[in-house]
Amino acid sequence: MATMTSLIGLINKIQRACTVLGDHGGEGLSLWEALPSVAVVGGQSSGKSSVLESVVGRDFLPRGSGIVTRRPLVLQLHKTDDGQQDYAEFLHAPRKRFTDFASVRQEISDETDRITGKSKQISNIPIQLSIYSPNVVNLTLIDLPGLTKVAVEGQSETIVQDIENMVRSYVEKPNCIILAISPANQDIATSDAIKIAKEVDPSGERTFGVLTKLDLMDKGTNAVEVLEGKHYRLMHPWVGIVNRSQADINKNVDMIIARKKEREYFETSPEYGHLAHKMGAEYLAKLLSEHLEVVIRQRIPSIIALINKTIDELNAELDRIGRPIAVDSGAQLYTILEMCRAFDKVFKEHIDGGRPGGDKIYGVFDHQLPSALKKLPFDRHLSLKNVQRVVTEADGYQPHLIAPEQGYRRLIEGCLSYFKGPAEASVDAVHLVLKELVRKAIAATEELKRFPTLKSEIAQAANDSLERFREESKKTVTRLVDMESSYLTAEFFRKIHLEQDTTNPGRNSSTPNPNLDNHTDNHLRKIGSNVNAYVNMICDTLKNSIPKAVVYCQVREAKRSLLNRFYVQVGKKEKEQLGAVLDEDPALMEKRSQLAKRLELYKQARDDIDSVAWK
């Protein structure tokens, strides 16, 4: 018996957890729907409230005309030791003990209005009430709005259908035990309760038939045949009940006295005497309690399976959105650095391969730079006319004697200055590639998704670094070009000179004829082609050294020290500033705390089941 007592207590606990979680069934995997429950259904004025009050032994339900019950009332009865005072508690007002049951009635009615408004609409959000008393058995009942045929004044036309839908949503669940209340002074064939029960439980295996108002039957008629299951057959026995009449209620007849009167009614009744031990509200309560125990015991394995499955899902979801971060500054700093590392890893994968994009840098060196170099306008610069102009200008009043030394220098310098364009363009092109890789890496770092502020700060820091690397790289490639102008390779020209002498053995180099030769086209062409050859040699050198400078200054640095300055800045931050950097998306935080709360309650439910079920 001890375990049986705690089994219903267990389900009560899980039911409360469900209400806290906002789980009233309906959507997805619902624990609420997996829990066995007893739903009380009946037409208006069938005696539903009276039966519930009689089972509890207390007046506590709102009365009145029209549709009084407009939200499901989950009534959890807890048996306490004899001599203890009765009291009630609502889940929506925890820690408030109601010992006056008139105020319980008021609270139910106020709480109903709180959700449905005074509009008299109905709502499927349950009110959860626990009653502790020595006069109850452990049992949970759900009181539902009475089935009705007509809407009363002030209520919308759809309410009749709405109520039926709500009642059906409860009783159609296979775990629902249906307590179908029908008045005896009405033809059982027209009972609203039996009608809906028949529809959802045709075999009658989870329906308990209750017949009220036996005392109000016409003289000379009785309900023995119904009670014996001859009119409508159910797997469980019918229970007859005699509640307080309206006159009794008006006279405030005590519930305990009413129970006694009910017992006497059956014991002394000529018709029902033989059924007396199986009649009355107290018997009904015991019967339901025992049956509920059996059903709960059967359901426990599937409830545990559902809880475990849900716990796994919640854990997976929490992992996906990230666990909460600690609040001390050490842990915050650690989290920030972890995020930076995660980003850096993705970024490096983009550069080194594994992730796309790094190959574009090679594209700059292999394609863009050579084709830009090829397009440089050396032809124009070394045209006959220009060579003549530069050389003449360099000579001044004194034409050169053997070779135009100054003219050569100026022509070469003029050509070399063209290299700055492609060199800087390579720097900019690689910069753009790196910037794009930062953008991609930021987006691809899962861990950063939850921290929008940190995300943008890392992106900013990375881009600032790239900007600095770009400046450094530009200075370096400009230097490479300037270095070429600052010192020419003398050997190259010596070689040319020698080659020319050997190819023209007829001409004696020791006896040049400058006056004749100096300004001939041939002479100028020669100068132009010599300069061109020299510049081509430099071009080959730069084609190789510019990529080296760019990789050294930009790519290598990006891999080595992209976030170095950021680390220093973060290291200097105070706790509040760190917190601000880790400020999460509020929607995400809310979601996490919801998930964590759910997880906690589900784990608690599992612990509770473990401690009860396998005793």
Ligand SMILES: Nc1nc2c(ncn2[C@@H]2O[C@H](COP(=O)(O)OP(=O)(O)OP(=O)(O)O)[C@@H](O)[C@H]2O)c(=O)[nH]1
């Ligand atoms: N004499 C007698 N009157 C009863 C019995 N059961 C209910 N009544 C009376 O019938 C009326 C309706 O009973 P309730 O218990 O309020 O019925 P209900 O189904 O809860 O009604 P609604 O909440 O309005 O749908 C009340 O005046 C009760 O006193 C009974 O067994 N015998």
